[in-house]
Amino acid sequence: MSGPLSQLKVLDLSRILAGPWASQVLADFGAEVIKVERPQRGDDTRHWGPPYLRDEQGADTADAAYYLSANRGKKSITIDITSEGGQALVRELAAECDILLENYKVGGLQKYGLDYASIRTLNPRLVYCSITGFGQTGPYAGRAGYDAMIQGMGGLMSITGVPEGEPGAGPQKVGVAVADLMTGMYAVSSILAAIVHRDKTGQGQHIDLALLDTQVAWLANQAQNYLVAGQTPQRQGTAHPNIVPYQAVPSSDGYFMLAVGNDEQFKRFCSIAGLDQLAENPAYATNAARVLARERLIPLIEEATRGRPSAWWLEELSAAQVPCGPINDLEQVFADPQVRARGMVIEQKHPAAGKVRTVRNPAVFSESPLEYELGPPLLGEHTDEVLRELLHKDDDTIASLRAKGVV
Incomplete structure (x- = not known):
């Protein structure tokens, strides 16, 4: 061996x-x-x-x-x-x-x-x-x-x-x-x-x-959220309890994952999505603000992402270093060029x-x-x-x- x-x-x-x-x-x-x-x-x-x-x-x-x-x-x-x-x-x-x-x-x-x-x-x-x-x-x-x-x-x-x-x-x-x-x-x-x-x-x-x-x-941040805040976390689908936007969003032909991790990435996303006014708005400019404003912000983002196909979003956002990815089934996973490489x-x-x-x-x-x-x-x-x-x-x-x- x-x-x-x-x-x-x-x-x-x-x-x-x-x-x-x-x-x-x-x-x-x-x-x-x-x-x-x-x-x-x-x-x-x-x-x-x-x-x-x-x-x-x-x-x-x-x-x-x-x-x-x-x-x-x-x-x-x-x-x-x-x-x-x-x-x-x-x-x-x-x-x-x-x-x-x-x-x-x-x-x-x-x-x-x-x-x-x-x-x-x-x-x-x-x-x-x-x-x-x-x-x-x-x-x-x-x-x-x-x-x-x-x-x-x-x-x-x-x-x-x-x-x-x-x-x-x-x-x-x-x-x-x-x-x-x-x-x-x-x-x-x-x-x-x-x-x-x-x-x-x-x-x-x-x-x-x-x-x-x-x-x-390994409940990790979810456990710590409860221990710190005393509030029981709830199911949020694909969304993240501490980061916004960080979830599956609709496109014109399906869904893709949008995983904005910081405020600069949010600005770049807004620029590509034609939502510069959101990045400049204090209600959305910081992650802490976006978490509090999740219910108002996500519908605005989804309205924009529905306008183009997933492939367009993945190409444009990846080029701008905004984290995103497709939602693959296993056939697509094992055909992915990175997985194969x-x-x-x-x-x-x-x-x-x-x-x-x-x-x-x-x-x-x-x-x-x-x-x-x-x-x-x-x-x-x-x-x-x-x-x-x-x-x-x-x-x-x-x-x-x-x-x-x-x-």
Whole structure:
């Protein structure tokens, strides 16, 4: 393996999205990630389709697109952790790894002797990261937590969607599982911080990450608006609570995003839109004034933007350094010349399909470039390899484990 984390080994006991997203990022960065899955069935997301990856003859494979999105770069092994033999194998693997990632319910691994207190005696340097819906403590600790319910409980749905009183108003879930994804990203940064601590002190530690905590934490300016002003933020559609104009606006043939970030940009926008009188009016000249005058100002802007097509606005405003952009569907996203120039789609070999396309990690390292050597693995594809090379099991032992249903 290559990449900045090529010296690290990760034992991944997680499934679905938050944990696998974290371990995929670690794999992208070069870590060797060993994904432990249930024999026969594997990660639930392998079955969350259609669509499924198709083989070279055009038939569906066993793996859904959902699974492919979060499991690139890993080695899949199958272990029945409910069996004593499987638990012994996991403990052996944990003793050889730097990081263990799991998202079982609180206390779920304790009965197998695979909880942090048990594992740390085998490997005091291990960084053990637990991801749950609500954390290891508190009145909800024992509850299951899933992304959609966390978006609701954590406040995100209260500030996402059409404003109250308008057609289509009501709480809206974000189009991807952002609570899971952000928890995965916090897991990566927390794990790497713990690795730095370990390298200084020689001691590993337990990381307790909760989806609800993460959702509350990344409410960002909306949370701070509430804490400072004591007023509960409301849904504003595409508009921004602290910046105006910063939202989707209509054109003669659709919509585009207008993202004016300061007063100078507002002046340049007004010049192009034929609205110089607005830029000179003290009621609109500053962002603070525009936020207060939002309900009067936005209709005036929309009246102007409706007069020309989106392409005209995007060309003229971009040339004047006024931030703006199209509202693309995914076909348009992947056809965009900037996305293509940045090589955001990568192609990897796949044993069942021949090849598979995935979206690359957005990080670009100048001295340790990322190499995407492994595609999303088949279920149990690397079981023999890992047992043989990492745990030094011989063929007879592996055959015996398989005969007993341990792997």
